[in-house]
Amino acid sequence: MEMEITKFNIDAPRWDQSTFVGRLKHFFNITDPRTALVSEQELDSAKQLVDSCRAGSVPPGTSTEQLHYAKKLYDSAFHPDTGDKMNLIGRMSFQVPGGMAITGCMLQFYRTVPAVVFWQWVNQSFNALVNYTNRNAASPITLTQIGVAYVTATSTALATAVGLNLYTKKAPPLVARWVPFAAVAAANCVNIPMMRQQEIINGIAVTDENDNKLGHSKKAAIKGISQVVISRIAMATPGMILLPILMERLESFAFMKKIRFLHAPLQVMLAGGFLLFMVPVACSLFPQRCSMSVSSLEPELRESIVNQYGDNIRYVYFNKGL
Structure with a gap:
């Protein structure tokens, strides 16, 4: 499990983006209005986890689902080009x-x-x-x-x-x-x-x-x-x-x-x-x-x-x- 997490590509689409259904699942995920209620602290933690995963240093004990959720929060609140937090x-x-x-x-x-x-x-x-x-x-x-x-x-x-x-x-x-x-x-x-x-x-x-x-x-x-x-x-x-x-x-x-x-x-x-x-x-x-x-x-x-x-x-x- 640790080996899988270490090699986890957090930027790889969770669903096939070449199909409409795959894109629909992706956007249902990141346009979820509930993410607008997430605290700034939790968003910053999600970004930190995403950055750590990109650097290949995932904290011990982190599950795949936690990484997917962190990426969901990251995609919903941070600009894909700059990585800056977008206004609510x-x-x-x-x-x-x-x-x-x-x-x-x-x-x-x-x-x-x-x-x-x-x-x-x-x-x-x-x-x-x-x-x-x-x-x-x-x-x-x-x-x-x-x-x-x-x-x-x-x-x-x-x-x-x-x-x-x-x-x-x-x-x-x-x-x-x-x-x-x-x-x-x-x-x-x-x-x-x-x-x-x-x-x-x-x-x-x-x-x-x-x-x-x-x-x-x-x-x-x-x-x-x-x-x-x-x-x-x-x-x-x-x-x-x-x-x-x-x-x-x-x-x-x-x-x-x-x-x-x-x-x-x-x-x-x-x-x-x-x-x-x-x-x-x-x-x-x-x-x-x-x-x-x-x-x-x-x-x-x-x-x-x-x-x-x-x-x-x-x-x-x-x-x-x-």
Whole structure:
């Protein structure tokens, strides 16, 4: 047992990341909202154990399960590129408690312009922090660029939400309930690329399968960011499309009309139910370690790789972020 622990590769995926099911198990593990309640001391201890395991000096008596749990805490709270502890609100493990409160309120308070403006602003502030926290950390971004990204995405969300809110005044009630989703989808298409613009401008580091750095690619950055945008929209879609239909039906019942004060808490809880499953599902749509064929890279980088390695390298790999 001691020999097994000594040789334990803590960075090897516990589940096959080339399959959707394997990725789903992985993200159910690290997006577990319960890890958001773990103390800072326990997180630091988990990091220490992970670092010890990487160095080949696992404390005597440590079990495999303890190592797996330490890696779960580490993956949920520390950035994969830098190893730095991420802020609590920006962690994927906080997506369910944070997202359920905001989504529920957006879907409940959609009738008046002030309410739409306030909750879209809250949502974009939350998204901006999540996007910044989970960016590819090898591409630094300035405070000015963060500010521009935040203002642009918030303006897009507000313009979409307020514009559609006014446009759907005479539309069926259900159509008006879908306005928050349209605003969220539109804002994601702006917020994520803007927050990660440095990756598009300067490219992101690409490596071979053994993590040897080969250069920087803008095309890889565009592919990774596009996949993140799709994942974030997919994360919100079931809850923000199906929940309004469910609430529309529920609110037609007499007992629901008597407990209007509970409608908002009910929407928050139902939104949480959707997100509990959709956060890991959406994160699993594409591999975290993204790949791209050398033939699809920029001509300069492609020529550099071919000149140095010939045909030995056919694919490059990079962290797409979350």
